[in-house]
Amino acid sequence: MSKQKPKKPKSTQLGLDQPPTLPGTQPNESSGDEEDPPNRALLAAITALRGEMTKIKDDICENLERRIERVYNDLRAEIVTTNNIAQVSITNLEAKSQTLQAKVTDIEEATTAHSDSISQLEQQVANLSVREGSEATKPRDFIANLLKDTLSLDEAPLIDRAHRTLRQRPNPSDPPRPFVIRLHYYHVLEDILRKAAAMRNLQYQGKSISIFPDYPPSVAKRRAQFNRARQLLRNQPGVRYGLLYPARFLVTHNGSQSSFTDPQKAEEYAARLTTTTTIPTPSGSTGRS
Incomplete structure (x- = not known):
């Protein structure tokens, strides 16, 4: 008898190299669908990193919010403090301004009264219209007693x-020469000029006298150019005026103040003021001093 060769397994015949099945195991038909272990580890690391980044972002935002709030509160407190300091300074300035305004008003009134007593002989310290020779040989004693009695x-x-x-000595029919005097104390000079301005019409033994401050001839000439404006404004209601050194004409009408260095513009303003009730500040004035 001829021997028959043993048959090979079917799988072998089909040319499939399948691994042998171990006892107690089942072939894994879905092993190709599962992810590789390295990929799973990478995905886990990415997920963890994303969570860490989210936490860091939240921490940064929280810190920024706290810092912004702290800076805001600090700035707000500084603004409140600065505002309080500024308000106190403004209040002090307003009080000083009111005090200064009151002083300016007093000066204006004194200047107006003094200006009314000044006329054509402003360059003399004293212009006393008394007969030549009345002083005899003691002019100082004569003037001292005259001032004491008159004022x-x-x-x-x-x-x-x-x-x-x-x-030159004038003729008997001409006005006498004025006296020029030098007082020993300056405060006495101020008192004399103030009282002379307040009394206006001064009389000595039945004769009119006038007392004026002394100015250089050039200044006296410039100031005399405003005489016409002063005459127009004299006795006008609601008007105060005066001359500031060296030759600036100051006019206050119903609280509005103007000053002039041009005598012609001052006369034009004074002329309009005598015929109208309200006068705007003219273009030729230099504004409030």
């Missing part, structure tokens, strides 16, 4: 020097 002073002022102006 009702407590005592005769101390005079360093007194003499008639140095020009």
